[in-house]
Amino acid sequence: MTLSPDPAPVSAPRVPTFCRLVVMGVAGSGKTTLGRLLAAHLHWSFLDADNCHDAAALAQMARGEGLSEAQREPWLRRVRAALEAQDHAVLACSALTRAARDHLRGAGVRFLCLVASPELLRARLSARQGHPVGPELLPSQFRALEAPTAEETDVVSLPVAPDDSPADLLKRAVDLLKPHSPAEPRHA
Ligand SMILES: Nc1ncnc2c1ncn2[C@@H]1O[C@H](COP(=O)(O)OP(=O)(O)O)[C@@H](O)[C@H]1O
Ligand SMILES: O=C(O)[C@H](O)[C@@H](O)[C@H](O)[C@H](O)COP(=O)(O)O
Numbered sequence: 001m002t003l004s005p006d007p008a009p010v011s012a013p014r015v016p017t018f019c020r021l022v023v024m025g026v027a028g029s030g031k032t033t034l035g036r037l038l039a040a041h042l043h044w045s046f047l048d049a050d051n052c053h054d055a056a057a058l059a060q061m062a063r064g065e066g067l068s069e070a071q072r073e074p075w076l077r078r079v080r081a082a083l084e085a086q087d088h089a090v091l092a093c094s095a096l097t098r099a100a101r102d103h104l105r106g107a108g109v110r111f112l113c114l115v116a117s118p119e120l121l122r123a124r125l126s127a128r129q130g131h132p133v134g135p136e137l138l139p140s141q142f143r144a145l146e147a148p149t150a151e152e153t154d155v156v157s158l159p160v161a162p163d164d165s166p167a168d169l170l171k172r173a174v175d176l177l178k179p180h181s182p183a184e185p186r187h188a
Pocket of ligand 2: 026027028032061095096
């Protein structure tokens, strides 16, 4: 399973390629789980935007209080710097707002947006271990969410159903991303 489509005819326009993939979505949608699998599949680095939050922001979110746009800005600057430091990377990052996505946009960046129901997100976050953010954050996540619009052509959406295993989602993600990239996994 690769991201490589059939070879294009010589006269065809260049297929846009990407080397940085942002797996985005509301907390609990599975960004980290799928992002790690995609990174392993592609032999790219994996980055988690949660690691760029400061302790105060993590504590605030653990209390169920969402971040303001002003609070997100320095975090997004750190996330962007971490992303740009990698030649090939999969980044798990909520990127809930248009401004957040615009912050991360750049040459070779694509977004994979995970879309799950509030019920599924609540169940997943209630069961999640070892992470400061629980289901209490969900209302503010949905208030902040600006779903990608049709004009954001660098975003591919992946619906997530309760029975979709991580392996199912990996396969569907790879298929969805194929038209975006002639790139092979780096060391397949
Ligand atoms: N496809 C899946 N099937 C079952 N559980 C999943 C799946 N994807 C993620 N999970 C679980 O749901 C929780 C949230 O996933 P996570 O990857 O941490 O989401 P996010 O990074 O978007 O917050 C975790 O406990 C994870 O193990
Ligand atoms: O934009 C934000 O308000 C935060 O970054 C938030 O969306 C982020 O997602 C949390 O850190 C939850 O962590 P998980 O998304 O990994 O659950």
